Amino acid sequence: MSQEKTVYSKLRSMILNGVFDAGERLTELKVCEALGVSRTPVRAALLQLASQNLVIGQSNRGYTVRGITVEDVWGANVVRSVLEGAAAGMVAREGLDGDVRDTLQQSLKDYGRLARHVELSDDFLKNHSAANRVFHDTIVTASKNESLFRSIETLAYMPVQINRVVFASDRDFAIQTVQSGLAEHQSVLAALLSGDAMAAELLMRTHSQKALRGIEHVQEVLGLGPEYRQMPFHKFIGGLGISVVAAE
Amino acid sequence: MSQEKTVYSKLRSMILNGVFDAGERLTELKVCEALGVSRTPVRAALLQLASQNLVIGQSNRGYTVRGITVEDVWGANVVRSVLEGAAAGMVAREGLDGDVRDTLQQSLKDYGRLARHVELSDDFLKNHSAANRVFHDTIVTASKNESLFRSIETLAYMPVQINRVVFASDRDFAIQTVQSGLAEHQSVLAALLSGDAMAAELLMRTHSQKALRGIEHVQEVLGLGPEYRQMPFHKFIGGLGISVVAAE
DNA sequence: TCCGCAATTATTGTATACATTCAGAGCGGG
DNA sequence: CCCGCTCTGAATGTATACAATAATTGCGGA
Numbered sequence: 001m002s003q004e005k006t007v008y009s010k011l012r013s014m015i016l017n018g019v020f021d022a023g024e025r026l027t028e029l030k031v032c033e034a035l036g037v038s039r040t041p042v043r044a045a046l047l048q049l050a051s052q053n054l055v056i057g058q059s060n061r062g063y064t065v066r067g068i069t070v071e072d073v074w075g076a077n078v079v080r081s082v083l084e085g086a087a088a089g090m091v092a093r094e095g096l097d098g099d100v101r102d103t104l105q106q107s108l109k110d111y112g113r114l115a116r117h118v119e120l121s122d123d124f125l126k127n128h129s130a131a132n133r134v135f136h137d138t139i140v141t142a143s144k145n146e147s148l149f150r151s152i153e154t155l156a157y158m159p160v161q162i163n164r165v166v167f168a169s170d171r172d173f174a175i176q177t178v179q180s181g182l183a184e185h186q187s188v189l190a191a192l193l194s195g196d197a198m199a200a201e202l203l204m205r206t207h208s209q210k211a212l213r214g215i216e217h218v219q220e221v222l223g224l225g226p227e228y229r230q231m232p233f234h235k236f237i238g239g240l241g242i243s244v245v246a247a248e
Numbered sequence: 249m250s251q252e253k254t255v256y257s258k259l260r261s262m263i264l265n266g267v268f269d270a271g272e273r274l275t276e277l278k279v280c281e282a283l284g285v286s287r288t289p290v291r292a293a294l295l296q297l298a299s300q301n302l303v304i305g306q307s308n309r310g311y312t313v314r315g316i317t318v319e320d321v322w323g324a325n326v327v328r329s330v331l332e333g334a335a336a337g338m339v340a341r342e343g344l345d346g347d348v349r350d351t352l353q354q355s356l357k358d359y360g361r362l363a364r365h366v367e368l369s370d371d372f373l374k375n376h377s378a379a380n381r382v383f384h385d386t387i388v389t390a391s392k393n394e395s396l397f398r399s400i401e402t403l404a405y406m407p408v409q410i411n412r413v414v415f416a417s418d419r420d421f422a423i424q425t426v427q428s429g430l431a432e433h434q435s436v437l438a439a440l441l442s443g444d445a446m447a448a449e450l451l452m453r454t455h456s457q458k459a460l461r462g463i464e465h466v467q468e469v470l471g472l473g474p475e476y477r478q479m480p481f482h483k484f485i486g487g488l489g490i491s492v493v494a495a496e
Numbered sequence: 497t498c499c500g501c502a503a504t505t506a507t508t509g510t511a512t513a514c515a516t517t518c519a520g521a522g523c524g525g526g
Numbered sequence: 527c528c529c530g531c532t533c534t535g536a537a538t539g540t541a542t543a544c545a546a547t548a549a550t551t552g553c554g555g556a
Contacts, residue, residue: 038542039508039541040540043292043508048295078396147326150301276537277538288510308538309519
């Protein structure tokens with residue numbers, strides 16, 4: 001892999017996992033020494049991280065790291081649910097293409113098979129995540145709105161895939177979430193098929209927002225007070241003995 | 249200004265105004281020669297343009313320019329209206345801070361004063377754009393959702409400020425749009441004040457979508473058929489004798 | 497002691513030489 | 527004639543020297 005991409009993902013992972021303090025100044029040279037590369041790939045990596053709001057660039061003054069709080073992750077998920085809801089509404093309004101409908105129905109079948117035998121194995125989690133992803137991505141893509149697609153993609157630079165993390169630590173929560181997720185996917189598809197845009201938007205938004213339940217669940221499990229939203233996200237997740245994995 | 253920023257804005261403007269063909273390959277060296285700078289600032293500029301989806305980067309193979317069609321601009325505006333609607337809903341749900349309310353009311357006053365004497369002067373257009381912007385930005389900021397804020401900001405890399413352009417070419421359209429805009433701002437504020445989240449979201453979304461009317465209006469003025477959505481945006485706008493100005 | 501100016505220094509901005517990679521042309525064998 | 531290999535070259539990837547800039551330090555005077 002190229003240095004630029006290596007630097008990018010290492011830095012990204014370090015930031016998300018709190019290796020740097022929030023607000024810490026991040027000079028190019030410091031990164032170069034830490035990772036043993038020249039400034040060129042570091043500059044490129046920092047530029048990309050800045051466009052993802054993981055570091056904040058000041059003209060002529062380098063970068064500072066932006067600490068990611070639970071609230072940030074929460075907020076990103078809220079936006080994602082709004083956008084996915086809008087996508088569903090558009091698709092319902094325009095009508096379902098045959099192949100899109102087929103893809104969605106297939107993903108529901110896959111999802112249904114998984115829902116009958118929930119496990120906590122890596123394999124299961126991967127398959128579930130994949131089936132879920134197909135459903136969501138297909139709808140977003142079917143909206144044929146490039147800006148919408150890109151906006152959601154950009155949100156994924158935040159650690160938004162919370163459920164996959166939480167599942168690993170709580171079987172009961174996983175079972176319940178997977179099963180209600182199936183029902184929700186089904187009702188979204190029904191709304192899409194009937195062309196009911198308002199219902200599709202509302203159902204999809206509500207379903208997508210369920211990811212937030214994962215955050216609340218972790219809060220409950222860890223017995224945290226209401227100030228938990230200001231916590232660095234990696235510490236929050238760290239309470240389960242899990243580290244933040246970069247998306248992508 | 250630094251070379252990097254100069255290159256960035258020149259390239260950006262060139263892309264938006266169709267100096268390059270859609271899909272044209274854009275090598276670093278070509279840009280260097282065209283603008284007379286070294287590869288370093290060019291690389292940085294291209295990286296940023298890629299993150300804004302104005303060029304598409306292929307690993308090891310440089311970049312190709314992405315032609316911006318009317319549909320792209322339309323789509324970006326649709327997303328913006330969804331997000332601004334969501335912001336209004338959140339603000340209504342959380343309740344209006346005193347200073348936010350004051351800012352909104354002040355912007356309504358300014359807007360109202362402008363609505364009584366619509367002109368097509370540069371000064372008027374600037375003031376109107378500013379008052380309008382304050383209203384929209386204040387609501388988005390008041391939602392206290394960084395991801396939401398950033399998503400909207402990112403959309404502005406597309407040429408979304410369509411009305412300002414259209415106003416300049418059609419007084420009647422400007423008068424009508426400004427006046428209905430005032431009424432819409434007022435009803436949004438009323439919904440925010442009464443804490444009616446659903447109404448606030450719907451009203452704001454609908455209002456924000458009015459920008460699309462500007463596009464339709466240009467279509468009508470130019471007498472274009474339904475295939476106009478596939479047109480390069482700069483040609484579309486060029487029909488009015490206007491070039492695309494970069495936001496920011 | 498405090499303020500303001502100037503020298504210093506840390507850090508980014510820029511140019512460029514060299515390394516690496518990948519697409520495509522050209523050649524040779526089947 | 528076609529397939530596949532190698533070689534070539536154009537382009538990006540990387541390192542680094544040098545320039546420009548802005549914060550900081552330290553000095554001197556009030």
